[in-house]
Amino acid sequence: MADVEDTTKRKHLVTTIKERCRVCYTCVRECPAKAIRIINGQAEVITERCIGCGNCIKVCSQNAKVFRNETDRVKQIINSGNPVAAIVAPSFPAEFSEIRNHRLLVSLIRALGFKYVAEVSFGADLVAGEYKKVLNTQTYPPVISSDCPAIVSYIEHYHPDLIGSLANIVSPMIAMGRVMRKRYGKNLNVVFIGPCIAKKDESPEIDAAITFRELRDMISQRGLKPADVSATEFDPPLGGKGGIFPVSRGLLNTVGIKEDIFERNVIVAEGRSAFQEAIKEFESGQIAQEHLELLCCDGCIMGPGMSPYPFFSSLSRRYRKRASVSDYVLHKLETMDIKQWEKDYEEFCTIDMFRAFTNRDIRYVKPDTKEIDAVLQKMGKNGPQDFLDCGACGYDSCEDHAIAIIRGLAEHEMCLPFTIEKLHNYIRELNVSNEKLANTQEALRHSEKLAGMGQLSAGIAHELNNPLGIITMYSNILKDEANADDPIRTDLELIAEQAERCKKIVGGLLNFARKNQVNFADVNINHLLEQAISTVIYPPTVKISLESMIRNPMVQIDIDQMTQVLTNLMKNSVEAMPEGGGLIQVRLTEADDDISIHIADTGTGIETENMSKLFTPFFTTKPIGKGTGLGLPIIYGIVKMHKGNISVKSNADPGKGQTGTTFTIMLPRIAKS
DSSP states (O other): OOOSOOOGGGSOSEEEOTTTOOSOOHHHHHOTTOOEEEETTEEEEOGGGOOOOOHHHHHOTTOOEEEOOOHHHHHHHHTTSSOEEEEEOTTHHHHOTTOSOHHHHHHHHHHTTOSEEEETHHHHHHHHHHHHHHHHOTTSOOOBOOOOHHHHHHHHHHOGGGGGGBOOBOOHHHHHHHHHHHHHOTTOEEEEEESOSGGGGTOTTSSEEEEHHHHHHHHHHTTOOGGGSOOOOOOSSOOOGGGGTTSTTHHHHHHTOOOOTTTTOEEEEESHHHHHHHHHHHHHTTTTTSEEEEESSSSGGGOTTSOOOOGGGHHHHHHHHHHHHHHHHHHHHHHSOHHHHHHHHHHHTTSOOBOOOOOOOOOOOOOOHHHHHHHHHHTTOOSGGGOOOOOTTSSSSHHHHHHHHHTTSOOGGGOHHHHHHHHHHHHHHHHHHHHHHHHHHHHHHHHHHHHHHHHHHHHHHHHHHHHHHHHHHHHHHHHHHSOTTOTHHHHHHHHHHHHHHHHHHHHHHHHHTTOSOOOOEEEEHHHHHHHHHHHOOOOTTEEEEEEEOOSOOEEEEOHHHHHHHHHHHHHHHHHTSOTTOEEEEEEEEEETTEEEEEEEEOSSOOOGGGGGGTTSTTOOOSOTTTOOSOHHHHHHHHHHHTTOEEEEEEEOOGGGSSOEEEEEEEEESSOOO
16 A cells, blocks of 8 residues: 555545536536535535536536546655556556557556556456356345446445445455455555546545546656557456456446346446436335346446547447457457466455445435425426426426525526526516616706706796886887777787787796796695596597596695696697597506606607607697697696606507507605705
8 A cells, every 4th residue: 555645535526617617507417416516507516425427527518527636646656666556447448449459558557657557357357256156146135236436425325225235345446456466565556547537536445546538648748659668468467358347238248147138137227317217216126126237327438537529429439439348358358368367366266355335324304395385486486387397407307406406506597497587577677777768868868958948948038028028018008098099009909919928928938947936735636637627628529538546646736837737738639639539548647656647649649750859949730820839848847846757658650550649747746845
C-alpha cells in the first residue's frame, strides 16, 4: 500500500462547471439516484447521494459535469519510490482500438513509470469462478451481482434491505489487486485503469484509480506515441475468458452459463432504467427466485471513463466497442498458454474473495399528501388533467417533481408547462405595461403642449379682457344714445353681440388655462349623471343608457363644472351619430380610491390623424360657425383641476369593427389639495 497521504477520496467524485451548465435538466433525468440539486437553474451534484454511475457526465452535451482527476495522485505514487503496478480493465480494446497491437499499449503504460502492467481479466476469471459456485448451488438463495460498484452503492444507499442479497464476492479489480500483491509483494502500490469512475472510491485496497481518458492525458503529456516504444506483453498472470467481462452478459459468458428464459435462473439488467426496475421487482418478490446480473451502464464498454464521442453516435460505437473486445478475447484464447493459465488459476483461486457491505440508508421519508398538493397547485396543477408527466423537469412524474421541490432538490421553474405559462403571463403583463407607458408618454407630451398653450391662452385672455370690456361698454352706451329708428343702432347691437361672444371665448381660454376656482362638495355621482342626461336634447333615434357599478356613489367634485363636462361630452356624442341614430352608454366603475365615468357612443368616430389634436384649443371638425374648438380643451382643464385624467379611444373605420368613441374620465373619490 502507498505511504503517500490519500487526499483525493475525500473530495467530490463529480462536480459541475457552472459556467457551462445550460438549464437542460438532462442530468436530473439520467441520474438513477436523483443526486442532483437544482439551484437557480444550475445542477449541483450531492456528493453523499452520488453513486458514481457517471450518467450525468455521459449525457451532458455542454461538458458541464466532470469527474475527479487523479493523474496527479498517480504521479505522486509513481515518484514515491515503491514499486507500482497498473492493472488494466478488460475493456481496453474498446477504448484503444486505434492501437492494433495491445503490446504497444502495455509499453506506453510502462513508459509512464509503472513497473508492472497486468490485466484485470485474470481477476475476472477468479470472480467468475466464485459466481459459478453460487449459480451451480441449487440451495443457495438468489443473489445480486456485486462487481459493479455503482450498483453496490445504489443498493447500500437506496435499497439497504437488499444488502443481504448482494453476492459477498469482490469485484475483478479488488481480486486482481490481491493477486498482484500476493505475487509481487505486499508493499506494491496498485493503480487501476478503466472505464469506471465509481472505481475511484470503491476500495482503499487500490491506491488510485484513473479512467482511460486520464490515461490518454498522461500519455499525451509525456509526448509518447506507439511508434516510440517496443512491444511488451502484460505481466503475469494473464487473463483468460474474463476478458469478455465488460460487455453485456459478460459475467454469464465468463462463467459459461446461458441466460435461459425457460430455466429462469439468471436475469440480466443493464442501464439506468433496467437495473432500477429489476431491483424493485426483486425487492417486491416478483422475481425473487432469479439471480440478478446488474450493470449500471450498458456494459462497462459504455462507462463514463471512456473517451467521449458525439452522443448521437454512441449506439453505433457501442457495437464497434463490443466487437473490439470480442475479437481481442477470441484471438487471445486461440493463442494463450492454457496450461499456464490453469496453473495460475490454481495458485490464486484460494485468495480470499469475500467482501462485506454496509447499510448506508439515505432514503427520504415521503412528504405529506397535503404538502405535495400545495406544491402542485403552486405550479398550476389543480387536477389530474394538469398532470402531464412530460418529464421535461427530469422527473418521471409531476408528483416526483413536487416531492423533489419539498426536499430542496428542484425548483418550480423546472416544470416546462408552468414556466411557459408564466412566461406568457409576463409577456401579457409586459404588453399592458408597455401600452400604459406609451399612453403615459403620449399624455405627458400632450400635457406639456397644452401647458404651454394654456400659459399663452391665459396671457392673451388677460390682454383681451380690458379692450373687450371697453368695446362692450361703449357700444352699449352709443346704442342707448341712438334713436330707435336710427340705422346705426343695428350696427351697434352687432358690435356688442360680437364683443360679448369674444368675451365668452376669452372666458373659455381662462377655463382652459385652469385659472378658475373649484368648489368641491360631496355629490351623489349617480344623481348627477341622471340630471346631466335629462338636460341633453337628443332625437328619438338616439338612446342613452346609464349603468352604475359602484357601491359608494359619494364623490367630492364641483357640481357645476362637472355637469358642464358631462353634458358637453354627451352633446358631442349626439352630434357624432349618423342619420340612423345610435346608442350612448354611460357607465360608472370604481377601483381603489378612484371612480371612472365611461361615455361610449356608436357614432362615426374620430379619424386617427385627429386623435392627437382633440384637446388643442380652437381645433374642431365641425363646420365653420358651429363650434369654437374650446369644448374639449375646457373639459380637459376642468378634469385636471379635479386632479383626474381623461382618455379617449375611437374607431372611424367600419372595416375594423363597430365605429364610435369612448371618453373615460377618472376622478379621485376624495378631493386632493
